[in-house]
Amino acid sequence: MKFNVKLNSGNLLQANYPVLVVPAFEDPALPPDLRELDKLWKGVLASALKSEVLTADGELYIVPNPIGKGIHRIAFVGMGKSDQCDLEKLRNIAGTAANSLRKRDVGRICFLVEPFITFDYKIENVGQTLLEGALLGSYSFDQFKAEKDTHVLSNVELHLPKHINIKDLMPMLDETLALTTSTLMTRDWCNTPGNLATPTHLARLAKDIAKEAGLSVKVLDEKDCERLGMGSFLAVSRGSDEPPKFIVIDYKPKRHSKTICFVGKAITFDSGGISLKPGKDMHLMKADKGGGLAVLATMRTVGMLQPDNVRIIGIVPACENLPDGRATKPGDIVTTMGGKSIEVLNTDAEGRLILADGLEYGCSEYRPDAIIDVATLTGSCVIALGQDMSGYWTDDKNIAEAIEKAAEISGERTWRMPLHKPYAEQLKSDCADTANIGGPWGGSITAALFLKQFVGDTPWMHLDIAGPFWAEKSSGYLTKGATGYGPRLLYRFITQWAATVK
Ligand code: BES
Numbered sequence: 301m302k303f304n305v306k307l308n309s310g311n312l313l314q315a316n317y318p319v320l321v322v323p324a325f326e327d328p329a330l331p332p333d334l335r336e337l338d339k340l341w342k343g344v345l346a347s348a349l350k351s352e353v354l355t356a357d358g359e360l361y362i363v364p365n366p367i368g369k370g371i372h373r374i375a376f377v378g379m380g381k382s383d384q385c386d387l388e389k390l391r392n393i394a395g396t397a398a399n400s401l402r403k404r405d406v407g408r409i410c411f412l413v414e415p416f417i418t419f420d421y422k423i424e425n426v427g428q429t430l431l432e433g434a435l436l437g438s439y440s441f442d443q444f445k446a447e448k449d450t451h452v453l454s455n456v457e458l459h460l461p462k463h464i465n466i467k468d469l470m471p472m473l474d475e476t477l478a479l480t481t482s483t484l485m486t487r488d489w490c491n492t493p494g495n496l497a498t499p500t501h502l503a504r505l506a507k508d509i510a511k512e513a514g515l516s517v518k519v520l521d522e523k524d525c526e527r528l529g530m531g532s533f534l535a536v537s538r539g540s541d542e543p544p545k546f547i548v549i550d551y552k553p554k555r556h557s558k559t560i561c562f563v564g565k566a567i568t569f570d571s572g573g574i575s576l577k578p579g580k581d582m583h584l585m586k587a588d589k590g591g592g593l594a595v596l597a598t599m600r601t602v603g604m605l606q607p608d609n610v611r612i613i614g615i616v617p618a619c620e621n622l623p624d625g626r627a628t629k630p631g632d633i634v635t636t637m638g639g640k641s642i643e644v645l646n647t648d649a650e651g652r653l654i655l656a657d658g659l660e661y662g663c664s665e666y667r668p669d670a671i672i673d674v675a676t677l678t679g680s681c682v683i684a685l686g687q688d689m690s691g692y693w694t695d696d697k698n699i700a701e702a703i704e705k706a707a708e709i710s711g712e713r714t715w716r717m718p719l720h721k722p723y724a725e726q727l728k729s730d731c732a733d734t735a736n737i738g739g740p741w742g743g744s745i746t747a748a749l750f751l752k753q754f755v756g757d758t759p760w761m762h763l764d765i766a767g768p769f770w771a772e773k774s775s776g777y778l779t780k781g782a783t784g785y786g787p788r789l790l791y792r793f794i795t796q797w798a799a800t801v802k
Pocket residue numbers: 570572588646648649650651676677678679680682737738743766767
């Protein structure tokens with residue numbers, strides 16, 4: 301995952317790129333920046349644009365250099381209508397274009413940025429979006445194959461107009477690299493199966509991240525968790541021989557006036573436990589650690605980018621959910637560290653059990669100004685919203701505004717869901733303070749209402765990413781398998797929230 305990302309400017313006639321990527325909107329006109337070059341190239345660019353109709357978004361038409369000196373090829377990329385091209389569409393187009401160039405064995409590409417600008421987007425946002433799309437779209441997961449994907453796009457560059465001072469854009473470049481590499485780290489780890497990404501491996505990863513990014517980290521083992529009374533977390537882990545790990549990473553700048561906690565579900569494999577899942581697609585539950593990985597990757601980003609004035613804590617309870625002679629059984633009653641008793645009516649609703657202790661730990665240990673949990677929590681949320689977006693639940697106005705703005709910037713869609721209080725009735729248990737499941741309808745809502753019981757008055761949001769954590773096929777900047785949904789959204793969320801909350 302080593303990328304070379306570079307910003308260039310200057311006269312295109314003197315440039316020497318293997319491929320320069322240029323947009324071709326519907327009714328294409330030659331971008332003014334290319335007129336001089338086209339003269340030198342004897343008009344091949346203008347005539348290519350006239351004769352070649354690029355109908356699909358991201359489709360390429362490549363024009364080789366007819367004179368042999370300078371830029372080797374111009375790749376026109378189909379863009380559709382210019383009045384319909386928002387940043388997310390641009391990100392997808394950049395992903396498609398970069399990936400098809402990569403597959404043609406192009407290792408270095410450069411985007412001519414200015415003609416890609418639509419609406420009144422700023423040049424740095426457009427540049428960042430092109431880089432993100434290209435870096436995310438050309439991902440492939442070949443760690444465990446003897447035959448490696450030898451097509452590697454290692455250099456992605458931007459060609460900027462003369463009036464831009466490249467130095468001013470360096471923070472954007474750092475931000476882009478931190479966000480994209482953290483997203484790709486999430487993909488890698490979520491694609492890695494349960495035998496190779498155990499709670500112990502995740503604890504190791506957390507320590508590596510903390511070291512690399514200068515954060516403090518602690519990992520509570522089973523004994524520590526027992527001492528703290530985390531009966532709900534440990535109940536999930538009981539059926540597994542893999543030791544559970546409760547991971548805490550802390551970013552604490554010298555001056556900070558607010559604190560935010562993230563709690564991410566990291567079930568390294570969810571078989572359902574005694575309430576065993578059906579066999580079909582069970583292997584996908586290797587990625588039931590997507591929320592935890594999103595939180596770890598967000599902490600990595602935070603460590604790299606050092607946002608001002610806000611302390612950020614990432615809490616990741618990690619364990620397996622397996623059936624066994626010692627496993628928790630339907631009907632068992634367990635108690636959280638805060639003393640709440642839970643009747644476990646279904647052992648497959650395990651994410652909320654580990655989050656219950658995670659949320660209580662975050663609230664009591666750090667007294668945060670906001671606490672956010674992130675989880676591949678319910679199939680019900682996927683039924684409600686499909687795979688293109690997560691659902692979020694909150695009663696807090698600042699949090700809701702911040703997540704909406706963050707999603708707008710990152711392109712990771714999310715949709716507000718209701719914390720409809722009457723449904724909380726469904727969580728009543730005959731013999732404990734609460735049951736871990738509600739009735740058959742509105743399952744993602746009762747899951748949220750279950751979690752709300754563990755945060756007291758702390759402003760809170762629950763983000764259910766069971767839909768967008770996985771892609772059934774590659775498209776745009778998403779590649780088949782784990783999508784790495786989360787870290788880009790959560791980092792944007794932090795900066796938005798920290799800027800508005802006093
Ligand atoms: N990890 C699953 C949820 C899930 C489903 C994530 C599909 C990603 C894709 C979770 O632990 C689970 O099994 N939830 C149950 C809850 C039910 C028993 C109340 C579900 O959604 O079916």
